[in-house]
Ligand code: SF4
């Protein structure tokens with residue numbers, strides 16, 4: 001029986017793996033539509049144990065917002081060609097990607113103030129509407145920048161990023177096989193320089209494993 005690394009890196013199973021990803025993302029969308037805001041509890045129960053082992057695989061494989069961003073990325077890259085992914089200058093990206101942690105902190109502070117009864121209801125509603133507007137805007141932004149919501153605006157992604165730091169299994173590059181072609185860097189939706197790392201410890205990795213799928217010499221694996 002093939003293990004997960006074989007399934008990801010084999011060209012014969014690539015289409016099946018992508019169909020499986022689409023199936024899981026649609027399942028994630030169905031859970032969200034059916035359970036509404038209550039789906040958060042199911043998502044936490046499912047994603048946190050997985051994240052402690054592999055990192056935020058929910059992000060790469062099941063998040064409905066990830067699904068929409070992937071669809072928009074396809075439309076955007078086909079329409080814009082080389083002009084896709086240039087809206088955010090790469091030199092600003094390392095700083096901008098901490099914005100989701102600031103957003104997470106803001107939401108946590110709002111929650112605390114709300115529990116303490118300090119916030120007026122009208123302000124709470126305004127903040128909630130603002131957060132929804134930010135999320136819709138950032139998903140639409142992925143028509144111009146790959147996974148823009150995941151990179152800069154997602155508070156759940158920020159939690160996933162923190163879990164990334166303690167996850168046990170990570171994408172690892174076999175330097176004896178790697179020919180430095182840079183394909184893994186180009187396919188990474190989070191703009192991680194995979195070809196420069198021995199182990200991908202980056203907090204922004206969404207564990208999509210597209211780098212493993214794209215490597216022409218099977219130099220990338222999930223390892224402990
Ligand atoms: S970072 Fe947020 S939007 Fe992106 S896949 Fe993860 S949970 Fe979904």
Ligand code: SF4
Pocket residue numbers: 173177178179180181182183184185194195214215216217218219220
């Ligand atoms: S795609 Fe594979 S061979 Fe190319 S740089 Fe990345 S790890 Fe190395």
Ligand code: SF4
Pocket residue numbers: 060171187188189190191192194200204205206207208209210211212
């Ligand atoms: S490093 Fe690999 S697994 Fe992580 S986000 Fe980039 S492509 Fe996906």
